[in-house]
Amino acid sequence: MKAFVILDGTLLPIGRIAAGTPYYSGKHKRHGMNIQAPTDPFGRLLRVSPALPGATHDLTAARGHGIVDALAEAGVKFRADKAYQGAGRPVRMPFRGRRLKRWQRRHNSSHAKILPRALGFARAGGGPILGEQAMAPLKGRRLLRKLRCSTNRITDDVKAVLVLHHAST
Secondary structure, eight states: OOSEEEEEEEEEEBOOOSSOGGGEETTTTEEEEEEEEEEOTTSOBOOOOOOEETTSOHHHHHHHTTHHHHHHHHTOEEEOOGGGTTOOTTEEOOOOSSSOOHHHHHHHHHHHTTSOGGGSOOOTTOSOOHHHHHHHHHHHSGGGTSBOSOTTTHHHHHHHHHHHHHHHO
């Protein structure tokens, strides 16, 4: 059993399509597909969720795929960024706000050492943080840099890249 799982979502860019509204991510200002990727404490991808339109919020995607419920039933705690606010008891995330107490700032600091650099948290030692290290094999593949295929095939493509990555390591 894992001590904890790091849950992070990412947007895979796609070419603009006719039904663009559900695929347009306002946060990233581009069209894409949202995937959720739980990783272990060592930064290895455990699985990849089916792709959803880019306008889907990370917490909605994680709940829709049953990731939050499955981890809660298994008794596994998971760490996530502020996008998963409201996920429930098993999730550990940073505190929000400007006027935080000292213990809340310490919590956010220790939490930031684990989560991806994409959140804007700095890490003292530099170097990539576990969540981003796990996403690198997916985002580094030329196939997934900008998908130009049917949105129905994207989930299969991402899972194939994950299998190839696990086979090569």
